[in-house]
Amino acid sequence: MVKKKFWRCYVCNDVHCGVAPPEVCPTCKVRHAYVEVGAAEARRVLGFGPEGTFSRDDFRRAIEAFAAPNEFQVNPNEERVATLINGIFENERNHGLKYCPCRLWTKDFEEDLKIVCPCNFPTHETYKGLPNGECWCGLFVRRKA
Amino acid sequence: MSRLIMFHGRECPHCRKMLPIVEELEKATGIVFDKKEVWHNEENANLMRSLRETIAAKCGGQLRVPTFFNADSQDVMCGEVEYEKLKAWAEKT
Secondary structure, X not given: OOOOEEEEEOOOOOXXXXXXXXXXXXXXXXEOOEEEEOHXXXXXXXXOOOOOOOOHXXXXXXXXXXXXXXXXXXXXXXXXXXXXXXXXXXHHHHHOOOEOOOEOOOOOHXXXXXXXXXXXXXXXXXXXXXXXXXXXXXXEEEOOO | XXXXXXXXXXXXXXXXXXXXXXXXXXXXXXXXXXXXXXXXXHHHHHHHHHOHHHHHOOOOOOOEOOEEEEOOOOOEEEOOOOHXXXXXXXXXX
């Protein structure tokens, strides 16, 4: 797997994680503004304490916004979504990342990144090419035409 | 009778749906599943991890739940299934 690094915009302190920095900062629009920083600095710049500050409501809003321009949507079954978000946050609290509650982490970090929600489910056999496709846990379902 | 294991997760909706189906099958047939929750019980999780090669081969390359495992034949079935499919799988020798 390609080694990703953290990058900080020297103008507005946006933080990017990737193999290379964005050419243009998406927030302040300054060109060539990113400098590489360490993970600890990136975390501090982002203002995350040990417990994080991203609530369940924040996550719910984030996945709705993530799904909006895509061909999938958050499952309309509210009870299922509530159960899953509860599990996702339990896993983050107990195991460090928002692991899918319907799969088990292997303790191989690179492998387990594949089950952090949202995962790359459009490539999975439970979604790809299926009219009623959904991610394994059912948090995301293909949007009806 | 084969030793059957159901690996499940407490916050997995598929598992929640399957648990009463498993219990119904147990009552009707006398078949017993050893139910092992894997996200809140490290011993159970380690058992499932130890079977990774066998389980992942049948479950999209991953350790998915619910997974039904026959400890004698090493047969694996994962995901939500209908009662009759579960029964047929469980009764296989």
